[in-house]
Amino acid sequence: MKTDHLLATIRRTLRRRRLDALLVCQPDNRRYLSGYTAGDTSINESSGVLLILAHGEPLLFTDSRFDLQAEAEATGFKVSLYPRGLLPLLDTLLPKLKIRRLAFESHYLLHATYQKLAVVAKRNHVELVPCTDVVEKLRVRKNEDELARIERSVLLNEKVFLEIYHGLRPGMSERQVALSIENCMVQKGASGPSFESMVASGPNGALPHAVPSARLLREGEPIVIDMGLILDGYCSDMTRTVVLGTPDEKTVTLLRLVRKAQLAGTQALRAGVTGREVDRAARTVIAAAGFGQQFGHGLGHGVGLAVHEAPSLNKRYRRKLSAGMVVTVEPGIYLSGWGGIRLENMAVVTEHGHRLLNRDTTFLDI
Amino acid sequence: MKTDHLLATIRRTLRRRRLDALLVCQPDNRRYLSGYTAGDTSINESSGVLLILAHGEPLLFTDSRFDLQAEAEATGFKVSLYPRGLLPLLDTLLPKLKIRRLAFESHYLLHATYQKLAVVAKRNHVELVPCTDVVEKLRVRKNEDELARIERSVLLNEKVFLEIYHGLRPGMSERQVALSIENCMVQKGASGPSFESMVASGPNGALPHAVPSARLLREGEPIVIDMGLILDGYCSDMTRTVVLGTPDEKTVTLLRLVRKAQLAGTQALRAGVTGREVDRAARTVIAAAGFGQQFGHGLGHGVGLAVHEAPSLNKRYRRKLSAGMVVTVEPGIYLSGWGGIRLENMAVVTEHGHRLLNRDTTFLDI
Numbered sequence: 001m002k003t004d005h006l007l008a009t010i011r012r013t014l015r016r017r018r019l020d021a022l023l024v025c026q027p028d029n030r031r032y033l034s035g036y037t038a039g040d041t042s043i044n045e046s047s048g049v050l051l052i053l054a055h056g057e058p059l060l061f062t063d064s065r066f067d068l069q070a071e072a073e074a075t076g077f078k079v080s081l082y083p084r085g086l087l088p089l090l091d092t093l094l095p096k097l098k099i100r101r102l103a104f105e106s107h108y109l110l111h112a113t114y115q116k117l118a119v120v121a122k123r124n125h126v127e128l129v130p131c132t133d134v135v136e137k138l139r140v141r142k143n144e145d146e147l148a149r150i151e152r153s154v155l156l157n158e159k160v161f162l163e164i165y166h167g168l169r170p171g172m173s174e175r176q177v178a179l180s181i182e183n184c185m186v187q188k189g190a191s192g193p194s195f196e197s198m199v200a201s202g203p204n205g206a207l208p209h210a211v212p213s214a215r216l217l218r219e220g221e222p223i224v225i226d227m228g229l230i231l232d233g234y235c236s237d238m239t240r241t242v243v244l245g246t247p248d249e250k251t252v253t254l255l256r257l258v259r260k261a262q263l264a265g266t267q268a269l270r271a272g273v274t275g276r277e278v279d280r281a282a283r284t285v286i287a288a289a290g291f292g293q294q295f296g297h298g299l300g301h302g303v304g305l306a307v308h309e310a311p312s313l314n315k316r317y318r319r320k321l322s323a324g325m326v327v328t329v330e331p332g333i334y335l336s337g338w339g340g341i342r343l344e345n346m347a348v349v350t351e352h353g354h355r356l357l358n359r360d361t362t363f364l365d366i
Numbered sequence: 367m368k369t370d371h372l373l374a375t376i377r378r379t380l381r382r383r384r385l386d387a388l389l390v391c392q393p394d395n396r397r398y399l400s401g402y403t404a405g406d407t408s409i410n411e412s413s414g415v416l417l418i419l420a421h422g423e424p425l426l427f428t429d430s431r432f433d434l435q436a437e438a439e440a441t442g443f444k445v446s447l448y449p450r451g452l453l454p455l456l457d458t459l460l461p462k463l464k465i466r467r468l469a470f471e472s473h474y475l476l477h478a479t480y481q482k483l484a485v486v487a488k489r490n491h492v493e494l495v496p497c498t499d500v501v502e503k504l505r506v507r508k509n510e511d512e513l514a515r516i517e518r519s520v521l522l523n524e525k526v527f528l529e530i531y532h533g534l535r536p537g538m539s540e541r542q543v544a545l546s547i548e549n550c551m552v553q554k555g556a557s558g559p560s561f562e563s564m565v566a567s568g569p570n571g572a573l574p575h576a577v578p579s580a581r582l583l584r585e586g587e588p589i590v591i592d593m594g595l596i597l598d599g600y601c602s603d604m605t606r607t608v609v610l611g612t613p614d615e616k617t618v619t620l621l622r623l624v625r626k627a628q629l630a631g632t633q634a635l636r637a638g639v640t641g642r643e644v645d646r647a648a649r650t651v652i653a654a655a656g657f658g659q660q661f662g663h664g665l666g667h668g669v670g671l672a673v674h675e676a677p678s679l680n681k682r683y684r685r686k687l688s689a690g691m692v693v694t695v696e697p698g699i700y701l702s703g704w705g706g707i708r709l710e711n712m713a714v715v716t717e718h719g720h721r722l723l724n725r726d727t728t729f730l731d732i
Binding site: 175209 | 473
């Protein structure tokens, strides 16, 4: 992916805010701006940082384990190593680069690390400026290349779902199915799941975030399967609620209701409407049928390099959507002791509406 | 696990430091003190926090998803929900509990979250005191119950290793083997791997932290397999270097050398010696054979609820080991273009020596 225009935008932002540089530690942001794909094992085990200068060539610092990969992938960046870690490097680099005001990602720096960075900054007369959304703001609207990758991720996820779905039998455990999903993903070429797959059968489906258990699937009950994968860096996320054998009347009624809400939410998508309005379009359908209290979560969220990112579709999100945003639409109804129904598709927001990314219709229109 | 004595120790520490309470956000620490086993999806998606008061009943706060689990597991704690999140709750709770000095885990709080917490603290005239090791200090020495769990984790990991090892064939890809390892772990009852399994064959073994690739296993070359699982909350970590078919002379020589270093390191373990001394005992063996530069990492690390925790066995660790610590002993030699040899066992430090936790000897004494 070409990132020159992104870097130009960041540089403009830095100059406008009188910042000399931005330190990028968040792994998705790092990848987005540089093309360097290494992830972090944890927030304590970084595989590198970017230093985007208001004026000058962008820099990537890493350690010897990632040297070759960074050189190969981050083609627009000058790659250097920090043999003794980031802080000693900044100690010599900040004065050399004449950095006076340094922005950092406050939402991806531990307080303990910040304290150490502050010592280095003070010694070099550098002011630290916490930021939270400089790169995220850019990530929210996807370009054509990103949309193509997300679509491939969605379609591969559906392929995995269909293979698993056709192999479902009563007597399999939720955990066994979840494991097969994740195996199948990797076998078909995904880097891995984009979140822990959820398989919640019968009453377990009443928890929106159920963890796969030893419970065995039975005929006739709703089984909520929420799954997503990462392909070429980009995430997918989809939920289907399926039944082995014949669904009873209650299940059919609720499935149709949730689907109606999903269609209403999807139809409400377009550039210029707020996340709140889209949420309301779907929520009204469920509330009108008397299940408002049983739909306890937001309607959807953005998806990209992260499986949960901006924007949100919920009651509190008053900002407007733009063309190129990718969101999930996932209404649900959860009945304690009975189970749950959730249906989730992904769509791209366009100027005048949306483009649905999912093609699978299993149990959507029964 | 009974945690009363742990809480009593924390309370004493708080009183000594004139702290009114400690906010525990780090998931392993939370589990260690309370018995509440839920993990965090990420540092941004907490499943709860503890508030340990210098005087008074310990508190656990979570949201409705985890209510029942917290009540069932954290038996010594008063469980409450924070329907609007932690910060609004603290806003009412800090004055009510007469908290004036509040300690928090600086190494598990994001700078952005700290800033919000600081606003709440200021409004309530509360001083925030960053801490990094209050709970970790206790976790480093394991009790009998923890040692039993760690041993079960080690033995299950060996069982998985042996099953995978006996199924290894030339032509399998590293990735395929890594995937089978993780499947087998879950099938045998583990919660999952304790880190991403490493399978590095031939030249790929020259990277100490190689990621499993599409490379196919071949006869005669060393294959480094580094794997660990989580059982009942506790981690295991083991490395074997194996060869399909007959190893050549170079491989045998290096395997014997690394094994000799491992035995020297293990023999050096006992309460009272420093991590640095144990590291040196193993390193000397490898350096004497002329491979000092090819053993670029520390000899070992502590293992418990986390797969990497205190203490360390390396050149910079000058603190003394104590009885009840659990460490890995994992020397290695890495030759660019050729491959790597690493052997890793886990042992408990005792007053007069050590107790080895591993029983498997595959390719250890050839």
